[in-house]
Amino acid sequence: MRGQEAREQAGRKALMATLAHAAADEIASLWNESGLPSEAEILRGPETGLVTVRGRIGGGGAPFNVGEATVTRATVRLPSGRVGHSYALGRDKDKAKLAAIADALWQDPAHRETVESKLIAPLRAALDAARETRRVETAATKVDFFTMVRGED
Amino acid sequence: MYVAVKGGEAAIANAHRLLADRRRGDRSVPALRLDQIVEQLALGVDRVMSEGSLYDRELAALAVVQARGDMIEAIFLVRAYRTTLPRFGYTNPVDTGAMQVERRVSATYKDLPGGQVLGPTFDYTHRLLDPELAAGAGVETPAQRPVEAEAMPRVSAILAREGLIEADGDMPLDHVPGDITREPLQFPMARDIRLQALSRGDEGFLLALGYSTQRGYARNHPFVGEIRIGEVELELDVPELPFAVPLGSIRVTECQMVNQFKGSAKAPPQFTRGYGLVFGQSERKVMAMALCDRALRAGELGEDVVAAAQDEEFVISHSDNVQATGFVEHLKLPHYVDFQAELGLVRRMRAEYEARENEDKAAEEKREAAE
Numbered sequence: 018m019r020g021q022e023a024r025e026q027a028g029r030k031a032l033m034a035t036l037a038h039a040a041a042d043e044i045a046s047l048w049n050e051s052g053l054p055s056e057a058e059i060l061r062g063p064e065t066g067l068v069t070v071r072g073r074i075g076g077g078g079a080p081f082n083v084g085e086a087t088v089t090r091a092t093v094r095l096p097s098g099r100v101g102h103s104y105a106l107g108r109d110k111d112k113a114k115l116a117a118i119a120d121a122l123w124q125d126p127a128h129r130e131t132v133e134s135k136l137i138a139p140l141r142a143a144l145d146a147a148r149e150t151r152r153v154e155t156a157a158t159k160v161d162f163f164t165m166v167r168g169e170d
Numbered sequence: 171m172y173v174a175v176k177g178g179e180a181a182i183a184n185a186h187r188l189l190a191d192r193r194r195g196d197r198s199v200p201a202l203r204l205d206q207i208v209e210q211l212a213l214g215v216d217r218v219m220s221e222g223s224l225y226d227r228e229l230a231a232l233a234v235v236q237a238r239g240d241m242i243e244a245i246f247l248v249r250a251y252r253t254t255l256p257r258f259g260y261t262n263p264v265d266t267g268a269m270q271v272e273r274r275v276s277a278t279y280k281d282l283p284g285g286q287v288l289g290p291t292f293d294y295t296h297r298l299l300d301p302e303l304a305a306g307a308g309v310e311t312p313a314q315r316p317v318e319a320e321a322m323p324r325v326s327a328i329l330a331r332e333g334l335i336e337a338d339g340d341m342p343l344d345h346v347p348g349d350i351t352r353e354p355l356q357f358p359m360a361r362d363i364r365l366q367a368l369s370r371g372d373e374g375f376l377l378a379l380g381y382s383t384q385r386g387y388a389r390n391h392p393f394v395g396e397i398r399i400g401e402v403e404l405e406l407d408v409p410e411l412p413f414a415v416p417l418g419s420i421r422v423t424e425c426q427m428v429n430q431f432k433g434s435a436k437a438p439p440q441f442t443r444g445y446g447l448v449f450g451q452s453e454r455k456v457m458a459m460a461l462c463d464r465a466l467r468a469g470e471l472g473e474d475v476v477a478a479a480q481d482e483e484f485v486i487s488h489s490d491n492v493q494a495t496g497f498v499e500h501l502k503l504p505h506y507v508d509f510q511a512e513l514g515l516v517r518r519m520r521a522e523y524e525a526r527e528n529e530d531k532a533a534e535e536k537r538e539a540a541e
Binding site: 030066073079083106108152155156157159 | 219220223224225226228229252255256257258259260261262263264266267270271272273280281285286287288289290312313314315316317319324326327337338339340341345347348349350351361362363365366369370403404406408410411412413414415416417418419420422424426443445447448449
């Protein structure tokens with residue numbers, strides 16, 4: 018049971034991470050194609066506020082406050098009674114609402130598969146592709162040192 | 171007695187209307203869009219985010235346009251905006267070791283795990299103006315090198331294995347990180363609070379102070395152990411979820427400055443460290459921050475405080491350009507009554523001075539006449 022609960026939480030966290038990274042219009046257009054219901058009662062927000070970003074002294078030492086970032090969050094309840102939350106950097110309220118509905122739908126066994134396959138999988142693929150492009154572009158700027166041999170010995 | 175003088179409403183309204191017109195400029199030139207600023211003036215946007223202490227590209231771009239490109243005015247706008255928003259909490263500390271690196275260089279180790287990765291740098295350019303850019307020439311797509319992903323441990327971790335470098339900065343276990351947006355500055359201050367102030371501090375001011383340490387004012391023999399730029403993930407603990415909620419990623423620049431240290435009564439000879447971490451891509455700022463962080467640790471390391479860069483109260487009290495510009499620029503606001511009072515005072519002092527001069531002169535003439 019414990020392992021299953023942990024897997025459940027990891028899956029939900031991964032969903033939230035993908036939605037947080039995705040652009041609002043991508044989520045909206047995939048949603049339209051997915052046939053997922055978007056009916057929900059808003060319990061909180063969508064509202065924009067601040068989080069204070071923390072770093073660590075020296076990279077790994079004691080925490081310190083670096084500065085703030087805008088975050089928008091929403092909480093919704095589906096007609097089924099399931100409650101979903103969303104948090105993401107930025108100020109996009111439409112995205113916050115859709116992401117909260119996606120979170121609530123994902124918790125419903127009747128919708129999870131559709132949310133994963135029609136929404137999250139394509140978003141994740143696009144994010145992974147963008148990251149991979151950036152990685153190989155960065156890798157092309159890696160310095161290959163070579164030694165010049167001069168003289169007889 | 172205080173007498174209020176009113177007036178100038180119409181002049182102010184028309185001045186702001188004129189400002190809006192001049193900001194827009196020639197109407198036959200297309201207006202800038204915020205996405206153009208975000209994409210093409212990215213480092214200016216980063217500076218506004220870093221010193222405005224608010225990570226939000228679109229808002230920073232809006233501030234740049236609204237301020238007509240005046241960076242400190244833009245930073246001021248962003249600082250004012252953030253006071254209007256509620257606070258959701260403090261994120262978990264970012265893990266810069268897990269950064270998706272876009273640039274990483276070390277001046278201390280040539281062959282370090284992950285290597286020297288130049289990324290999109292101005293270094294090694296010839297600093298020649300490019301007429302083709304002015305003519306709107308197209309740009310090549312970046313080269314790609316499909317290699318296996320490699321871990322990039324922080325350089326400080328490599329040096330630490332030899333035991334010749336101090337550890338990452340620790341605080342007592344019960345220490346709660348200070349927050350200068352919540353509590354007024356108090357001196358002496360802990361290193362975590364100094365770092366918060368430095369991270370939002372004015373780039374030019376910190377650059378000049380960092381430079382001063384290199385020129386011999388608080389010399390501390392710095393090397394760039396590592397600079398890395400890239401995206402780090404943010405997570406926030408919230409009561410409604412049983413795990414830290416992912417928020418997305420932000421781009422930051424980190425600098426590990428390594429400083430030779432000959433030892434003191436308080437610490438043995440070793441490499442000491444200065445640290446910098448700022449929003450966005452800003453190497454100059456982060457290096458200056460790390461130099462100042464190290465210089466400001468003089469007391470902790472048992473060094474003599476002999477230079478401006480080591481003086482915590484001097485550096486931190488004057489590093490905030492919004493505060494600095496507020497106090498300097500308030501001088502141009504009406505001081506008519508103050509000035510009238512000063513004018514009366516100077517007139518009286520001048521009259522007294524002249525009366526004294528005349529007395530002295532008369533006395534001298536009398537003496538000469540007597541001789």
